[in-house]
Amino acid sequence: MGKLLLTVIRRDLLLAYRRRADVLTTLFFFVIVVSLFPLGVGPEMKTLRLIAPGVVWVAALLASMLSLQRLFAADYQDGTLEQMLLAPQPLAVIVLGKIIAHWMVSGLPLALMAPLLGLQFDLPPEALLVLFAALLLGTPVLSLIGAIGAALTLGVRGGGVLLSLLVLPLYIPALIFGAGAVEAYIAGVSPEGHLSLLAALLIFSGLATPWVTALALRIAME
Amino acid sequence: MAINLFKFSSPATFYPVAGKLIPVFYGLAAILTVIGLYLSFFVAPTDATQGEVYRIIFIHVPAAWMSMFIYLVMAGWAGLGLILNTRLSSMMAQALAPTGAMFTFVALVTGAFWGKLAWGTWWDWDARMTSELILLFLYIGYMSLTAAIDDVRRADKAGAILALVGAVNVPIIYFSVKWWNTLHQGASVSLIRAPSMAKTMLLGMLVMALAAWMYSIAVALSRARLIMLEREKNSAWVQDVLEKKS
């Protein structure tokens, strides 16, 4: 089981490495969206500090939407997905492996980049750490929930926009707890409550969504 | 019993039965609406603190109830269709969605009218209003997904998964929004304060809710009938139905 998981992760990471440009596109999208906000709101540092957690989180949601479509699309097109469905190995484990690999090339870079962007918004150093921790816990939730949407809209016309319509409302709890952690820290409250709720969300979605996604994939390929 | 149920759940049998039931439910809805409006406007007394504005609750609360209730029923039918593979339950789920979305919208708009006087703004990021807005998004997502997939079987099942995931998420969303709301501002004014509410007010609300319920059944059944006709257009029973009419 663990071996299967590692094999799938290694395979998907290798494929992602061969298409490095895609990973960078998502990351640059994230950077550009976050950098646009000061231009729209104005350079007032007090306001920027206030909106920073929300802006970074909303940008992370949008960036993860962009990369979600690629989660199953390539395997769907070249027929690998069909093989995976027929394989004797449990599909949910394969799906989990794909989600983890997807997070490592889409969510993790965002979390690593976020503290740097936080500097643009004049966040204090400890708040940057909280932002990083919140994104580290929250972005896997986005990949996990998003996988359901990606499987449901596989090969459907207008898939990209439809996917955001389905998935973005489901992201709301992660957004609230994630941005809330940093806001709480800035307001002088311990962010522990937010972070533990985010962790609970991660555990719950980690246990449930691979099965649901596997079911959705079977329906899509019927 | 089981055989009868399965016979009943075939579209060919269900279509004429539903056709006979629809006028009954429309009639019940109309009668209950008249009674409910009479109770709301002529029997229920003026509220001591809110004056006459509170009379909005006679549509606002039933609409909000129906919006959540219909989502649950829809997810239930969709789940049943997913597990038992019955065509009829998936059709019912899809027939309910637009009515549920309509009631969600009504709950939001009437809430805004009330909020303009109670809070001084048309919109407040109050926990219930925000959750209701998200519920509207969930309805829209479900309808867009089922509409976008051409293959009927896949549309039914994919919609079912989305509806069930949404149903699991609704309480999580509600509590997270509520928590977020109490962190950012104090508890907001409540539209219904149970202890001080007169019995006749509650009665008016219940009758109106019942009317909305009957209306939803009638509309959902007639929409389900259209879905049946569309999907089974090549079968013999649909051709019989069409020939009888023309």
Next chain:
Amino acid sequence: MNWGSWSNFFAMGGRGFYVWGAYLITLICIVAELGLLARHKRTLRQRLTQMLRLNKQS
């Protein structure tokens, strides 16, 4: 009847706009839903009977 006169009833204690506005929009939503449903029914029946007729001719 606890209103005294019809004008009192329509005024709703000076909040007529809000109360009647909310009720009017609800009414519009319900009428719109019923109207769309009726139109859908009509067009669907037309389309299906036409199809039936064409099938019989061929």
